[in-house]
Amino acid sequence: MAETPNDLLKGALNLLVLRALRDESRHGWGIQQRINQLAQDTLSINQGSLYPALIRLEKKGLIKSKWGTSEAGRQAKYYSLTAKGRRQMGTETELWKQFSTTVNFILDKA
Amino acid sequence: MALRSLFKKDVVEAELDKEMRFHLEMQTQYNIEKGMDPSTAKREALRSFGGFDKFKEESREAWGVRVVTDLMRDIRYSFHSLWKGKGFSLAVIVTLALCIGANTTVLSALYGLVLKPLPFENPDRLVQVFNIGKNNPIGGHKSGSGWFQYLDFKKHADLLEGVAVAKSITRIIKRGDSYSKSAGNEISADFFDLLGVKPLLGRFFESDEIYPMHGQFVVLTQTSWENDYNGDPDVIGKEIHLDVGNRYTIVGIAPRSVESLYYEGEFFIPYRVRPNESRYGGGANLWVRLKGNVSHAACLDHLRSLERRWYQEEAGARGRSHADAVFESLELDMDHPLKESLTLLEAGALFFFLVGCLNIFNLFLRRAGHKCHELSIRNALGANKALLRRSLLVESALLTMVAAIIGFCLAWGGLYLINGYVRILDPSAIPLDFDLEVLVLVIAISCSIALLLGFLPLELLWRAGLLQQLDSSQRSSSASSFTRKLSDVLVVGQVAFAFALLIGAMLLFRSFNNVLSVDPGFEATRVIKGRIDDQSLLPFYKRSATAALKQRIAQGMRELPGVESVCLSQYESFKPYNGENTRYILSRGVSLDTPRMVERHLVTPDYFDTMGIRILEGRRFNLNDIKDSVYIVDESFARHFDLDESPLGSDIHLGQRPPQSGKPWSRIVGVSKRANLRDLEQRDGLPVIYTVLPRDYPSNNFTIFLRSSRPPGDVVRDMRSKLREIDARLVLSKVGTLQNSIDEMLLDRKGITVLASSFAGLSLLLSLLGIYALLAYDVSSRRREIGVRSAIGASRISVLKMILHQGFGKAGLGLGIGLLASLYLTRFLESMLFDVAALDPWTYISVILIFISVALVASYLPARRAVGVDPLEALRAE
Incomplete structure (x- = not known):
């Protein structure tokens, strides 16, 4: 099935978004910048794909949003973690680590 | 959220747009700061964002807006493609519309006229009872009930929750100076109770109001109240003239639901028991309501046993003939003629x-x-x-x-x-x-x-x-x-x-x-008929005077311009068979020694000339036949009774036993062509025997037949004005040429x-x-x-x-x-x-x-x- 890589990426993106929001609330572009910063610009994803991900996370109740004013004085939508999102981030981080270790292990052996 | 996105789709859409544009602007700004020139910066921002519309669509999907927008798109697309295939679409629509139209029409008619349950409390418990004559010539024909059967059932039928009797009648209503015929019902006081109907206004009848000495009361139907009294609530207590000169006090208004039983009816009055009314001779209908879990079959058995008991204890004891109607069946629903x-x-x-x-x-x-x-x-x-x-x-x-x-x-x-x-x-x-x-x-x-x-x-x-x-x-x-x-x-x-x-x-x-x-056997286009059924006039004319009245009417009709011939007949033509003219006869000469059934029509002597019915053998009536009773039979007589020879010249007698000694038999003096006056399809019905209408025949119900070559409309107008001259209370009904009736x-x-x-x-x-x-x-x-x-x-x-x-x-x-x-x-x-x-x-x-x-x-x-x-x-x- 062609969808698996997508699902994997989506899952990863979700986790990255949660991670980017760990310390403070950010608007969409800010989240993007934060991910780039954390990845030290090694990760290249379409910036637009961030928005469907945000909506999905918000629907799941992992993040919440609020309109606010940016540093430049512009209207922007700010996202922040909910308690549930914070918990989810913890468990998913663990899962991801385990998963990637296993996959790496197998790939290295081959 | 999905709901919100449905209802506030535009708002959500705008927010998403705003958010994404903000992102692009920030990115462009960022790129410029990194040293790009503005246009490159913008292009680069868009590139790194990926398809703007694609992600917007994906976001919408994530939101659940998609189904709706897709449906809209599907509908637009379908319109387009159906429009492109106009021939196909038209063919489908026309065919389907015709199918739906035809079926809805016929189904509505079927349901409305036949299948729809009556609008009363527990209509499945409500049943109409008919008496079926055992010796009925056509077989299984329903005949009426009457007050005494009603009383008997009311007293003895344990399986019934209630019984009521109703009888369709017509009365002359006087409004201002004009008289008109109006249909109504005579009912027992428990009739409305049985149906479970409450008065719209006022009250219904008390049980002692069937006796006229307590006053005469009437209940109007809702339609009549609305049409004739504009729904005036003060109508209660007012009087109306029914039956020429009889005043009835309006006591209540019945709701429209009862009109599903008697749509033409305009009023209800208490049942009047006729002098010497027999058990089955009241011309009324019995309505019964079965008790909770009594089956129709059980109730039928029960009622039949009551009928047998009555026959043994009363009728049989008085030596009544068994040829009378015997209760045989219970009709579970009203069979609509259509x-x-x-x-x-x-x-x-x-x-x-x-x-x-x-x-x-x-x-x-x-x-x-x-x-x-x-x-x-x-x-x-x-x-x-x-x-x-x-x-x-x-x-x-x-x-x-x-x-x-x-x-x-x-x-x-x-x-x-x-x-x-x-x-x-x-x-x-x-x-x-x-x-x-x-x-x-x-x-x-x-x-x-x-x-x-x-x-x-x-x-x-x-x-x-x-x-x-x-x-x-x-x-x-x-x-x-x-x-x-x-x-x-x-x-x-x-x-x-x-x-x-x-x-x-x-x-x-x-x-x-x-x-x-089918040859009707009479001249349909030149003969005009009109019926006077007016029992309510009888009280105003002595018996001898009614004979004179009939003569005056016949004479008056003859005087009309262009009228060639006039006759009267007590028989009502083009009316479904109800057995009312059926008689038993015996014959001497031809071999009819057991009683046989025929239809007897009472007519004036000039009947055959007026109607154009050919005499095949023998002679027609003449004025002398008024005194002696002689008969003319129609051609189906011999066929129906399997006679080898012509019945002309034989003697017959009306009744089931030969005449007492000293009383004469009656002679058949002619054989006429068969006249299918009930229905063209009834040519195989009972043979008809004609005899002369006695001068003092005690009924003012008769049909006038006129033979004329003038336009029927003119003749009818003349007939009406002539009748008004004779007595303004005479109302002519069922008017038209015989051809009109056949067409109907x-x-x-x-x-x-x-x-x-x-x-x-x-x-x-x-x-x-x-x-x-x-x-x-x-x-x-x-x-x-x-x-x-x-x-x-x-x-x-x-x-x-x-x-x-x-x-x-x-x-x-x-x-x-x-x-x-x-x-x-x-x-x-x-x-x-x-x-x-x-x-x-x-x-x-x-x-x-x-x-x-x-x-x-x-x-x-x-x-x-x-x-x-x-x-x-x-x-x-x-």
């Missing part, structure tokens, strides 16, 4: 519906086959089956919706027509309307059709694996061969249904023609024949189109094959034969199936047929010929096109 015809019509409409649906289904199937290529491409591009199904469903739903709307309009018009027609046939029927039950049923059926049409073709193609294959040439040919096979089956079915329907319609049509060609009698049959024929005609047309479309499609998809055949030397004749063979094969198979079905189904028509057998060979042969010519016409055009195929061009086209 029930049979309507059921038949609904069957016809249903057949038409099936033919129509098969046609539409075929159209859809072929279209899906055509669209196979398009659907496969869409499938390959990622539209999954659900998506394809949805877009086809939307198309069929749109078509069905439009068709249903048009169909309902047609049905509305149809009901309007039927209402006019039912009023003539059955004035007591409530005008028809759309009933919720019928509407729901029709809408449900339409929805299932839409579902089926949208769903099934795709499903079939999918199941057959035709949409998943990618090799395009193979796919299109196998798809078309698959849909073709199915189309073949559908066309065969269509022809079969249409055939059976046409056979039915043809039989009805021939019956109608046969009825029309035939309306029923005519309506059925016309409707059944139109259903059959439309079905025939649809199956013609079905065969044509199939072959035309065949020819166009086999152009190449035909081209090759012609190129290698097939003659034009052989090509022509090939296509005709196709058409005839289908038609022939359908015809065979239809023939078998008709052989079975026409037996259900038998009661409607007149002088034609259900398996009438001429009908079958002519319908087969019709179908063969239809198949010929439908195959010819495609075949001609096939012959015209140019081999070179056909091969190049591929």
